[in-house]
Amino acid sequence: MELILEYLTPGVLWVVFLLVASFVVFIGVTLSYHWREYATDSHRNRRFLVVYALMTGLFLLVMAISILLYSYGT
Amino acid sequence: MVLKEGEKVLFELRRHWYVLARDSGIPIVLALVPLIALGLFDPLGVPEELFLPVLALAAGWFTVAWAVFFIVWTNYYLDVWIVTNMRIVDIEQFGLFSRDVSEFRLDRIQDVTVEVKGVVPTLLGFGTIQVQTAGMSREFFIYDVENPYQVKDRIIKLHDQAIKRAYAHGYDGT
Numbered sequence: 001m002e003l004i005l006e007y008l009t010p011g012v013l014w015v016v017f018l019l020v021a022s023f024v025v026f027i028g029v030t031l032s033y034h035w036r037e038y039a040t041d042s043h044r045n046r047r048f049l050v051v052y053a054l055m056t057g058l059f060l061l062v063m064a065i066s067i068l069l070y071s072y073g074t
Numbered sequence: 075m076v077l078k079e080g081e082k083v084l085f086e087l088r089r090h091w092y093v094l095a096r097d098s099g100i101p102i103v104l105a106l107v108p109l110i111a112l113g114l115f116d117p118l119g120v121p122e123e124l125f126l127p128v129l130a131l132a133a134g135w136f137t138v139a140w141a142v143f144f145i146v147w148t149n150y151y152l153d154v155w156i157v158t159n160m161r162i163v164d165i166e167q168f169g170l171f172s173r174d175v176s177e178f179r180l181d182r183i184q185d186v187t188v189e190v191k192g193v194v195p196t197l198l199g200f201g202t203i204q205v206q207t208a209g210m211s212r213e214f215f216i217y218d219v220e221n222p223y224q225v226k227d228r229i230i231k232l233h234d235q236a237i238k239r240a241y242a243h244g245y246d247g248t
Binding site: 008013016017020023024027028030031034035038039048052055056059060062063066067069070073 | 151
C-alpha cells in the first residue's frame with residue numbers, strides 16, 4: 001500500500017488531471033462542431049452542450065478538489 | 075441542411091432507443107468500475123490515505139466515461155433520416171469524422187420494404203426500412219427504426235402525394 005502511495009503523488013495526479021481535461025475539451029470542441037454543423041434543432045444542440053459542459057465541469061471540479069486536499073494533507 | 079422553397083420538415087427518423095442503450099453499454103460499465111473500487115474501501119480495510127487519490131482518479135475516470143458516452147450519443151443523434159414534403163435526406167454518421175449524406179425525391183420511390191428480424195426487434199417493435207428509388211436503382215436503408223410498418227405507410231402516403239403534385243405540375247412519368 002505504501003508503494004501505491006509513493007507513486008500516487010499530487011504531481012502525478014495533476015498530470016492525470018491535465019490529460020483528462022485536455023481529452024474532454026478536445027471531445028467537447030469536436031462534438032459542439034458536429035452539433036452546430038449537422039444537427040437540425042439549434043436549441044436542442046445548445047442544451048446538449050450545456051449538459052455535457054456541466055457534467056464534465058462537475059467531475060473535473062471533484063477531481064481538482066480531491067487532488068488539492070490530498071496535496072495539503074501530505 | 076438547407077430547405078428548398080416551399081419545403082417543410084415533416085418528421086425525423088432515428089434508431090430505436092435500444093440501439094443507444096446497447097452502444098452505451100461499454101461507457102456505463104467503465105463508469106461502474108470506480109464505484110466498485112470505492113465501495114471496496116471499507117470491507118478490505120484499505121487505508122484512508124488512499125481515499126482522496128482514488129476519488130480523484132475515479133472522478134477522472136467518470137469524466138472520460140461521460141465523454142465516451144457523449145460520442146456514442148452524438149453518433150446516435152446525428153444518424154438520421156429527415157423526411158420533408160419533397161425528399162428524404164439520409165444522413166449516416168459512422169463516427170466523429172466519418173459521415174455520408176444522400177437524398178432522394180419522394181416521387182422517385184419505387185419500393186419500400188420492412189424487415190423485422192430477431193427476438194429483441196420483434197418484442198420492442200423496431201426494424202430496418204429499405205427504400206428503392208427509380209433511375210440509378212439505388213437502395214437506401216434506415217436500420218433499427220421504431221414502428222417500421224407505420225413509417226413505411228407514412229412514406230408511401232407521402233410518395234403518393236408527391237406523385238399527385240408532380241402530375242399536377244406536368245410531370246409525365248419519365
